[in-house]
Amino acid sequence: MxxxxxxxxxxxxxxxxxxxxxxxxxxxxxxxxxxxxxxxxxxxxxxxxxxxxxxxxxxxxxxxxxxxxxxxxxxxxxxxxxxxxxxxxxxxxxxxxxxxxxxxxxxxxxxxxxxxxxxxxxxxxxxxxxxxxxxxxxxxxxxxxxxxxxxxxxxxxxxxxxxxxxxxxxxxxxxxxxxxxxxxxxxxxxxxxxxxxxxxxxxxxxxxxxxLHGGAPSGVIELLQNIGTVENAENHLRQLLDNDEKLMGFGHRVYKTEDPRARALKEITSNLSADDPWFDLANQVEKIAINLLGEYKPGRKLYTNVEFYAAAILKALALPTAxxxxxxxxxxxxxxxxxxxxxxxxxxxxxxxxxxxxxxxxxx
Structure with missing residues (x-):
């Protein structure tokens, strides 16, 4: 075969x-x-x-x-x-x-x-x-x-x-x-x-x-930029889900449960969130997104992937997408x-x- x-x-x-x-x-x-x-x-x-x-x-x-x-x-x-x-x-x-x-x-x-x-x-x-x-x-x-x-x-x-x-x-x-x-x-x-x-x-x-392999997590950065503040997160994410659009940074071809890399980066950036607003925004957006994905797509097992927190870190560092x-x-x-x-x-x-x-x- x-x-x-x-x-x-x-x-x-x-x-x-x-x-x-x-x-x-x-x-x-x-x-x-x-x-x-x-x-x-x-x-x-x-x-x-x-x-x-x-x-x-x-x-x-x-x-x-x-x-x-x-x-x-x-x-x-x-x-x-x-x-x-x-x-x-x-x-x-x-x-x-x-x-x-x-x-x-x-x-x-x-x-x-x-x-x-x-x-x-x-x-x-x-x-x-x-x-x-x-x-x-x-x-x-x-x-x-x-x-x-x-x-x-x-x-x-x-x-x-x-x-x-x-x-x-x-x-x-x-x-x-x-x-x-x-x-x-x-x-x-x-x-x-x-x-x-x-x-x-x-x-x-x-x-x-x-x-298809080393692509940059630019879609996640665009998502976070469009959200801008925690107060805007739920409405913006609901609009995307209502339009059946993908939430960038969630779901992974390999991991059918939580990506262990994302889990570790979440903990680290959470501990450092007071030092950088991008870390705090990413942590807050993730919580809201996971709840909404459970509501809109029950049983799909869509968890945060490493690209989500990679985007927050690279954006905090002001690295250009290139x-x-x-x-x-x-x-x-x-x-x-x-x-x-x-x-x-x-x-x-x-x-x-x-x-x-x-x-x-x-x-x-």
Missing amino acids: IKEGLDGITVAQSTISLVDGEEGLLVYRGHWAEEIAKTKNFEEVAYLLWNGHFPTDEKLSDFQGTMKQCRFLSDADETILQNLPVDMDMMSVIRTVLSSKGNDDFGWPSTIEQAIKITSIIPTIIAYRQRCLNGLDPVKPDTKLGHVANYLYMLDGYEPKYSHVKALTAYLVLTMEHGMNASTFAARVISSTESDLVSAVAGAIGAMKGP LFTPTFTMSRVVGWIANVFEQNENNRIIRPSSLYIGQMPKQI
Whole structure:
């Protein structure tokens, strides 16, 4: 039986993550992802996904130190960034700069050192390019700041608020890994040919760029903007539901119950709502929307998905829509690389079959 899009086909065993849509579970290496997001930083979770366990304090310090040193662009990187067409989208920019690094330092099998170089440089590529496009001088990385705080610092030119770093860190942790999605599968297919890590990540970026996979949660931002204040929420949402329009940010293809990523982000943004009005608005709108969905669509199991709170966080950070998917990419690269490592361990080239249904030539 042919399964279009390989839907429901198991292609690998993995110890990296569990995505259980029926029960609403997300596990990273034996740990609940939503609990990790509340207590761990970006570097700790990257270490976990790549090594299978959390680092000791000494290992974490070394790991963070190496990541900080790998944040800096080379002269060649800057030359490429300065000469790319101004209308090139950011995902293509990241892919192009990374592709230029495909030299002998990135042979097969892939290594932690290679992983750190790629993961550390992506936020710098994004921030450098964005500031140049805005006519601003690029901001050099600050080695006193962690991975997430430094990204915001390089974008804005000043040290970010704690609440913004905390919320963005949680979002990035919760989107690092999510099973055998399209971009992860692309990375594993490329790596299965014994190609290098740069090529695997570049291919994954190509898959992530597609709107059916890495599309920005712009619809949710539009919803929140149109609502504006909590007082307007119920009337606006009722109008949408009366017109049989979809409430953006509710329902998920995989999760048939509450998205555990949304559950964690709800708790974190709720605790930070006093620091940012977007967090408070999102929390209040979600409560009203869930009640109305139960009223209008009973039994449909439409719960909040991660895009709802991602939109609130990215809007609070004043990130332009064009940076939403690139920012998502700076987290998901960790999962891609973890899967490449796993593919390398017991490699067999991935080569599925297809069924020919075209015309046959006449018998000779």
